[in-house]
Amino acid sequence: MSSEPLLSVRDLSVDFQADAGVVHAVRRVCFDVFEGQTLAVVGESGSGKSVTAQAIMGLLSKKARVTSGSCLFRDPKTGITTDLVKLDPNGPQMRAIRGGRIAMIFQEPMTSLSPVHTIGDQVSEALVVHTGCSRREAEEKAMLLFQRVEFRNPERMLRTYPFELSGGMRQRAMIAMAMICHPALLIADEPTTALDVTTQAQILSLIRDVQAQKRMAVMFITHDLGVVANMADDVVVMYRGEVMELGGRETIFEDPHHAYLKALIRAVPHFNMKPGERLKPVREIAVSIPGSWKCETPAPAAAPAPVLKIDNVSKSFTLRSGMWSGRVEKIQALNNVSLSLDRGATVGLVGESGSGKTTLSRMIMRAPGSKPDEGRIWFDDGTGPRDVFELKDEELKAYRRSVQFVFQDPFSSLNPRMTVYDILSEPLLIHDIGTREERHERVKSLLELVGLEPAYMRRYPHSFSGGQRQRIGLARALALEPSVILCDEPTSALDVSVQAQILNLLKDLQKALGVSYLFVSHNLAVIEYMARDIAVMCRGHIVEQAPREVLFRSPKHPYTKALLHAIPDVDLDHPLDFTALKASASSHPERWPAPFTIAPGEPPPLMVEVEPRHFVRISAVNAGVPTGVAA
């Protein structure tokens, strides 16, 4: 290990010239990143992690100014040290470093990719620019990488457009884009938030492999302390733009000093929580639900019928393979999925990235282009079930009001031309609720609920951090006090403390108002904390479904098992076994052991109840042998 750091950030401060005054996003931050090592950056949402990364890359927005400090980068190839802050951000020197020597994985993969260029083009481009190799070679390399980031059909991926991909897939494309040039320093801004734990483990191991081979340094921004425990050599803890605590992994986890860090570690959800135990955020928000909040009394929680019933839905997408060829490729995004959501209950949905979770939620929302090929979705507001896709006019409007959706990608779901106030008051306007003043009040209280300052009301979405945007999206969903909320990864961009705050809020709302949640998340601890029933999805199938305790206690399906294995633990004594993970073929239905095997061409697999309310999907060929399922 060389004693000289690869990147040395000293006294870095960044200000934003916002409309209402100066925002000090980063204040006198210092840290070092060493060759072949990983520096994890953790901290509160909005604490300046991404801004620091942008400052290093010279990609700050025009409104931002580096007011002090330096970022000394020593290129291991040439040994030359440059101060990145002093370089012309568009000059050739900076360009050579950017992408080639320092690469970055952006926090929001959706908006970071150009919508009109293929993934292959965008990924291989960096290689062409920096190494001058041919297009063909670059695509070849890209394909290899695609394989390593777990794309099933790497060749196809060259020709797909971002909008055809699931959130996780886009994120993996970003990772491939950053890694393709073998940079000396990789800045990864929450690179695995949209990934299920098994895929996440693969990515982490990929990073570690490269790190080991090429002595790549990694600056890893994340909220997942489990990931930190598994990956980091050093850890920086940030809070409101300042470094709170900095040290080696062991020091940080075993000997935390700062009050914030201690509180942070305390806020991590874990698997052995007692029923009814609450998470402990750094700041608890007293969720006072004012009486005026509710316009209607909640439907009686005791109503037996489920609010939502999904009945054997299937959905496939047609992918175009080139402009002119008549050949079409079909992707089966959902396959005979059935699910029901009781009033006032939470169903957790976990599963592989790209397994159809978002597609399912969008279908429930009756989003454009999401009509199921088969099957129906029933909604019951207490007056009897109704087919969602047959709702019209007033009924539809009422449905839109009672069922809300939290988008997986917060940024793209916020209109860039609307201020936070406009965004949050829009649902109220649409449904004609309240006077101007009342709406103003409501927006203010919504912001407080999700832990944002009301002062943010007049800012535009682009001027927020990832986690802040996510909370805006959540606040918007809450604005209409819906009876059902479909949360597609609502806390993936939040640090554990704010996450705890939000989860507690959702629980409180459920208790007070009888809201039902369909909760999609990759974070199994969060699912465990929130959900009563959990469904596990893989490749468009629900492979296992059971009450929370049952699932975690006795998973039956090999995929579920793999998933549970891949959870990174905060405990330093339980590191992930990357080699074992790599060997497992958890997400290949054809390779699942006997009763679970789903081979193409076979009759559709069946759902079998192995114990009360515990369902597992097994191949129709073995339908008769549910007992063969080992615990």
Next chain:
Amino acid sequence: MSETSTPHYVNPAPFDPHVAKPMTKAEERFYSASSFKLIWWKFKQNRMALAAGIFLALTYLSLPFVEVIAPYSLGQRNSDYLYSPPQEVHFFHDGKFIGPFVYPLNFSNRDIDDPLFPGLYETDRTKPQPLRFFCQGERYKLWGLFYSDFHLFCPPEGGPAFLLGTDKLGRDMLSRIIYGARISLTVGLLGIAVSFSIGLTLGGLAGYVGGILDSAIMRLIEVLRSLPELPLWLALSAAMPPNWSPVIVFLGITVILGLLDWPGLAIAVRSKLKSLRNEDFVHAAELMGASRRRIIGRHLLPNFMSHLIASATLSIPAMILGETALSYLGLGLRPPVTSWGVLLNSAQNLGSISLYPWLLIPMIPVMLVVLAFNFFGDGLRDAADPYH
């Protein structure tokens, strides 16, 4: 591998998770302002745009009072001063400041041998003639209601003041330009209003709703686009009732121009909306139950605002000058109605380029207005741009 020598650093500052920094007065004001105010504040910071806005506001406000502002009336001729060049306004005579004045023009003898060559005007530098301000001049009827003879400024006693020269009939160009503003600045806006409202609505529907509606609108556009405008105009000019006043005729034509003009805009709107309608934030609005109108108006079009503002500011000169092209086809405004287009139209000959360049002066107000609209539009665009 994890044996690092990284020193353990702990921030020594006291930590209280609950302190929120208090808002300053200015911030307070900012956060409680309406979006409109925000845009206005941002707009105000752009000096160029502000100046343009003020200029436009003043121009439009002055339109009802052109009779007061113009020193001469619209048709007033002075047959002793045909094609008189502009008279300069001076302030100092013999080195003495005596306020704004002009030197009288004298028609120097036309060349007797060649009476056809235009006469030359000589400035008599001995007799300064001060301009009069807030004075009594020619009588006029304001707004068709009452008579007055009050003018902002008048020519001096005993001589003319043609600050921008005269035309072939000896009419004061300055006054004609001032009068011309009335029609040029108002009628065109109407056409833009018509074309924009149709273009945005139909283009928006085609782009957002798609399907059959889209093809129907596109076919309509195809037909309209292929419909020859030229013969339509020719047919129209024959069909216009003769006793319609030329202003009404022109008004009608502008409306028709607007009616024919929308497809271009509609196509641009449609193509942009087609790609925007799949954005998540549009879906988000849909899933909240927003109406089509709201989605198009609040979510889609604002994201296309820059293009729209640019198009609108570009249509202004097109409308002001549209008549010059139309008059080739026997349409458009004709004397005695006066607009900038008419003035320029009558200047469209070599004579005004080679001998009487001041007849081209109406281009300057056109330019000014066009640039003002342009800067104003830019300012608006920037003020509405969250990234700016």
Next chain:
Amino acid sequence: VESTLLGPLVAAGKLPPQADRLPKQPLVADMLVRKRTIGQYGGDMRTLVAKPKDLRYLTVMGYTRLVGYDETLNLKPDILVDVVNEGDRSFTFVLREGHRWSDGAPFTTDDFRFYWEEVALDAELTPAGPPAFMVVDGEPPKVEILDATHVRYSWSHPNPRFLPSLAGPRPEWIYTPVHYMKQFHKKYGDMAKLTGMAKSLEMNSWAALYNQLDDPYGASNPDMPTLDPWWIRTKAPSQQFIFERNPYFHRVDPQGQQLPYIDRIVANVAATGLFAAKANAGEVDLLYRGLNTGDIPMLKGGEAWHKYHTLAWQIARGSAFALYPNLTCNDPVWRALNRDVRFRRALSLSIDRHVLNNTLYFRRGIEGNNTMMPESALHSEEDRKAWATFDPKLASQLLDEAGLDKREGSGTRLLPDGRLAELIVEVSSEASDIIDALEITSEFWADVGIKMVIKAEDSGALNKRAYAGQTVMVASQGLDNAYATAVMPPTELAPLKQEKMAWPKWGQYAETAGKAGEKVDMPEAQQLLDLYSQWMNATTLDERTNAWRDLLRIHADQQFVIGTVQGALQPIVVTKTIQNIPKKAIFSWEPTANLGAYRVDEFYYEQKTAQADTAP
């Protein structure tokens, strides 16, 4: 001496020498009498046309007629060597012996016979029968071919229109190159071939084909031989049309040199809007079309850079700007007013012609009625002044008397039926100078309580509206021929033509022999008709002169057409090196055929190289 163009051909034996090409008795131009100089051969004369159709104006300029006017308006034989006129009833034409068409074929009385028998009398080619000027009271002429050089046309009644028509700017061709046209006639040609040809040109009959090819006026057929000084060598469509000298032209200068002097006329196609600019840039050698009085200063200005003169000729027009109250308009109230002589006189008296003259015509016009020019033998100062002074008081009084004695608040008079006296004056939108004049006139009329509404429109639309009786008043130019002599038919002064905006319906009636339009039902107008037939039947020049004078007097008194200022100027741009063009002259369509009567074939370039680009 052979011309530059033909010399080589003669030398090569492709063309007989000049002496053999001329008729036995060529027309010797009296150039010396007219103080012209003997010229030299050579040069291209560049001019402009707006479209191929306008090539006919070059035919006009060539002015080669059976009989034609000279500069002083004497009617003289030109192609003919002599005409024997017996009381306007019988005309014997004597051809020049040895006269040849431009392709060398002899020009004989057979060419007259062919036209008369096979064209004029052929129902397919000329369905309407022989042209109107050859028909007197429905009677066609008796045509006798006396020998190869003598042909006689005779009627039982006098036909005083016959010779003037033949001398018109747009001549009546009563002869045709039989040797060329014969092949297209069904009687002589191969019918199958003819229909095939017609079809390939998308025409459906031999007659259409024949009529299309027989176009001596439009100069659209380079194959058709001509007698003119130049003949067209280019076929449309083209951007440049070239006329070359006719090797067999019949005129010679006093030294015996065959005319014309100038070898070629090069007519470039350009937009009318650019004519003035191109003239200003010295890109033409001779141009008058498309140039207006108002362009003169600008053209003069260009003389400083390019070597040309701007001549300004008096236009032989009754009035540069005249108003035509429609005596046959549909609106009964306006019709009654228009027919009220007090109304017409009042309108005339309220116009301050001096202002118009000062403002629009460089103060050089002659103020007064729409009547003959002072240069004309028929001119009378009284006719010019009658009811044409500026007397708004009298005008007001007359209007009151005419029943317009009530006024609305703003001072505009009310019509007898209570409508506002809003007089719509229609004008062709191309006539910008007339629109200017109208604008000024509207002020004068406003002073006496008549509100003028100017309606400028496409001239085609304007004509249509006028013929349908929809116009109340039209503004246009005055008499086309204000430089008339008594031998010229006074057609313009009597209600005979529907295109005269004072009486379109009466004109229609006369033109269609009563099938359309309205019969003249106003005594004063009937008087005009009577005077016209008096002229037609007159046997002496005196009688004709009297008829003319009476017609002019009645016009002045009745103000059928309200004239204002006479003597607009026609700018003519001509390269400095062109000689023999008069500095001052009278310009008209009829009788001078624009420049035709001034014999363009006698113009020449001072030096042979002079026609090269004149840019400094």
Next chain:
Amino acid sequence: MIRYVLRRVLTMAVTLIFISLLIFIVIKLPPGDYITNQIDELRAQGETASIAKAEQMRVQYGLDKPVLYQYGAWIGILPGHDGYSGLLQGNCGRSFEYGQPVCTVVGSAIGLTIVVNLLVIIFIHLVSIPIAIYSATHKNSVGAHTVTFLGYIGLATPSFLLALALLYYLNRWFGISIGGLYDPKYANEAWSLNKLGSLLSHLVVPVVVIGLASTAGMIRRLRANLLDELSKQYTVTAKAKGLPPGKALLKYPFRIAMNPFVADIGNLLPSIVSGSAIVSIVLSLPTIGPYLVQALKSQDQYLAGFILLFVAFLTVTGMFIADLALAVLDPRIRLGGGK
């Protein structure tokens, strides 16, 4: 995709037929026909002699038949004066004015029109794209304001005036002859280097005059769209990859900003023919525009109809191409509205 194209081609055909009917009706809208116009003109010039001949033509060419019948004969679904010979039979009809088949009349003009207008289009794009990019990336700089101002001069000057002034000064300073496509002295000469040079020098004015009118528009709109795209996150991504600024700009934001302009191809094609009509008339360019206006004014119906139908054909094709191009450029737009 192929089915989509086929379907579009079919609808195109239907639209064209509909348009052709519309065109014919519009042409026939003004009262009277070519012959009446001709007669009016003859009469106005006192050429009464030719009137009867003209009348004869009316019957010959079926102008006395009802409008719909004339339409049918023109298209070729009804027998005309020489049987079924209409557009469908490949017969464009005859121009009354020129006395020649329409194709002969406009044939040479179409070629020139395309040359002139292609040059105009190239001029517009060559001038406006760099300026737009410059003024978007150097927002509010003096340079950007200056080019904006220059662009607006073209916009705020009536094209005829601009043309005249340019002609006048080009003639005065460089001796370039006024109007036309080349110096008249080359009119009947074969193509040579000199003639080509003359052609090029004469094309300056029309190209600049026609082009300037649209350049400002293109600059402003492109700039506006670019400014929007420049603030998008994917532009940052491109920068983060280390792309040179020029490439990053052209490949990403510029390409998306061009979308509305690609959609406008439908407009570009027909403007090749009709857009410059008035300027062409003014400058006496032998392009198709003047023919069209002249034909319309004199109601030379088959000539006008053919040109208009040609324009319509270009419009429809242009819109089709635009649709395809847009789908290629922007995969978010799926063809066939397939939902």
